[in-house]
Amino acid sequence: MNSNQLFKRIQAKQSFLCIGLDPDLDRFPAHFPREPQSILLFNRAIIEATKDLCVAYKPNLAFYEALGSEGWAIFEATLEMIPDDHLIIADAKRGDIGNTSRKYADAFFNQLNCDALTIAPYMGSDSVLPFLEYENKWVVLLGLTSNKGSQDFQSQLLEGGQPLFEKVLETAKEWGSPDQLMFVIGATHPESFARIREIVPDHFFLVPGVGAQGGSLQAVCEYGMNEKCGLLINSSRGILYASNGEDFADAARAAAKELQEQMCRYANL
Amino acid sequence: MNSNQLFKRIQAKQSFLCIGLDPDLDRFPAHFPREPQSILLFNRAIIEATKDLCVAYKPNLAFYEALGSEGWAIFEATLEMIPDDHLIIADAKRGDIGNTSRKYADAFFNQLNCDALTIAPYMGSDSVLPFLEYENKWVVLLGLTSNKGSQDFQSQLLEGGQPLFEKVLETAKEWGSPDQLMFVIGATHPESFARIREIVPDHFFLVPGVGAQGGSLQAVCEYGMNEKCGLLINSSRGILYASNGEDFADAARAAAKELQEQMCRYANL
Numbered sequence: 001m002n003s004n005q006l007f008k009r010i011q012a013k014q015s016f017l018c019i020g021l022d023p024d025l026d027r028f029p030a031h032f033p034r035e036p037q038s039i040l041l042f043n044r045a046i047i048e049a050t051k052d053l054c055v056a057y058k059p060n061l062a063f064y065e066a067l068g069s070e071g072w073a074i075f076e077a078t079l080e081m082i083p084d085d086h087l088i089i090a091d092a093k094r095g096d097i098g099n100t101s102r103k104y105a106d107a108f109f110n111q112l113n114c115d116a117l118t119i120a121p122y123m124g125s126d127s128v129l130p131f132l133e134y135e136n137k138w139v140v141l142l143g144l145t146s147n148k149g150s151q152d153f154q155s156q157l158l159e160g161g162q163p164l165f166e167k168v169l170e171t172a173k174e175w176g177s178p179d180q181l182m183f184v185i186g187a188t189h190p191e192s193f194a195r196i197r198e199i200v201p202d203h204f205f206l207v208p209g210v211g212a213q214g215g216s217l218q219a220v221c222e223y224g225m226n227e228k229c230g231l232l233i234n235s236s237r238g239i240l241y242a243s244n245g246e247d248f249a250d251a252a253r254a255a256a257k258e259l260q261e262q263m264c265r266y267a268n269l
Numbered sequence: 270m271n272s273n274q275l276f277k278r279i280q281a282k283q284s285f286l287c288i289g290l291d292p293d294l295d296r297f298p299a300h301f302p303r304e305p306q307s308i309l310l311f312n313r314a315i316i317e318a319t320k321d322l323c324v325a326y327k328p329n330l331a332f333y334e335a336l337g338s339e340g341w342a343i344f345e346a347t348l349e350m351i352p353d354d355h356l357i358i359a360d361a362k363r364g365d366i367g368n369t370s371r372k373y374a375d376a377f378f379n380q381l382n383c384d385a386l387t388i389a390p391y392m393g394s395d396s397v398l399p400f401l402e403y404e405n406k407w408v409v410l411l412g413l414t415s416n417k418g419s420q421d422f423q424s425q426l427l428e429g430g431q432p433l434f435e436k437v438l439e440t441a442k443e444w445g446s447p448d449q450l451m452f453v454i455g456a457t458h459p460e461s462f463a464r465i466r467e468i469v470p471d472h473f474f475l476v477p478g479v480g481a482q483g484g485s486l487q488a489v490c491e492y493g494m495n496e497k498c499g500l501l502i503n504s505s506r507g508i509l510y511a512s513n514g515e516d517f518a519d520a521a522r523a524a525a526k527e528l529q530e531q532m533c534r535y536a537n538l
């Protein structure tokens with residue numbers, strides 16, 4: 001899927017919602033047995049309840065790895081459940097020296113057939129470029145993340161006054177076209193979106209931090225959209241755990257629907 | 270294992286060698302069938318042939334994840350093969366927002382019982398601190414990596430002239446004591462070791478880049494050691510693939526032995 005095709009799906013669904021699949025047994029509805037296989041039932045119910053309201057799903061590897069090889073098998077089975085017309089973003093924050101990044105790319109793009117993978121930029125070009133050698137696959141590079149710790153290094157000013165994350169964006173946009181590279185930009189930094197759009201006008205942003213982390217969808221849309229939408233808004237906990245009862249899937253749908261309707265209000269698709 | 274205990278093992282073995290377990294079927298000795306189960310036989314042979322010459326093993330997750338859930342099971346089985354008196358460093362370069370880092374910490378420290386985990390610093394304090402809540406477990410934080418791309422961001426100068434990686438070391442050393450925090454410092458930057466030791470005199474460094482990547486063991490020892498050794502020198506490919514024949518384990522042992530003897534020559538343990 002390239003950026004034009006993604007934009008067409010966004011228009012068709014009137015949604016640029018991405019739903020994070022972060023299954024945490026401790027937060028599951030009370031009626032689920034606290035066993036790994038419950039994740040399959042939970043994920044299936046969430047996907048069925050929300051698939052017409054979102055264009056992407058983002059399984060977060062930590063929540064599967066915490067269950068060992070069984071968790072990894074559940075991750076693989078979850079990927080099978082996601083309808084073909086949705087972008088699958090593996091949220092794994094990988095990145096290593098070249099020969100190792102090539103193995104991770106093989107794992108996520110060839111073996112698992114994910115569409116996109118989140119990557120950390122700290123190790124530089126040769127840690128990222130192996131992921132960009134695949135056709136119709138996306139690198140989603142960390143730019144300015146939504147958490148408090150983003151101030152520790154990402155916001156440090158370089159000589160000349162540019163914050164590190166801007167240098168990352170400026171450097172990395174040369175590595176991949178807007179058809180193969182997106183950036184993670186947290187919704188908790190609405191004041192930065194206008195400046196960021198100047199640096200990377202054409203690339204899609206994956207935007208976490210709306211909802212549980214307090215970011216404003218309206219501000220993100222106002223300052224972050226481009227003429228092909230250019231945004232994927234992620235919500236995980238706010239949708240998955242909207243209810244702790246047997247109505248969890250209906251509640252998840254309602255939460256997703258509310259976000260999708262807000263998107264229509266703030267964005268002209 | 271704390272830093273004193275690690276130093277004692279280093280003294281007892283006269284070695285501060287860490288062996289990277291990066292099993293790549295494409296590079297296996299010719300007589301191994303090209304199937305995932307061969308990795309178990311290969312890893313067992315390597316561990317048996319080298320365990321008296323090293324104090325740590327560092328399995329690299331990419332090489333296991335590339336084989337899906339079966340690879341993850343092989344990773345778990347490999348951990349079981351490593352003798353108890355060796356430090357197990359899971360080379361996974363994880364790091365994410367707090368609730369996700371907590372899940373990764375649970376995966377690697379509780380479920381898999383690894384002793385140490387490599388972590389990327391880009392997302393800042395709240396992405397690293399959850400890993401430091403475990404007793405007798407280590408965070409191995411990326412400082413200055415051995416690859417060419419380390420120049421892209423790690424070596425960028427901040428206002429005032431300090432390179433980013435120094436800021437990372439200076440900031441992160443406050444997060445964890447030398448009994449729970451190490452730094453990755455690549456052997457390909459020998460000119461930086463003296464300055465780095467000024468910033469973090471007491472922490473252990475995990476040093477990749479000797480061997481296949483061209484770093485000098487002598488320079489690393491000269492400028493990087495402290496009074497408790499303070500170094501773990503990693504070698505992966507140079508040992509694992511020392512021979513492509515049926516003598517691969519003997520050749521691996523010889524390559525490890527050569528490094529261990531060089532260590533004795535350059536270091537006073």
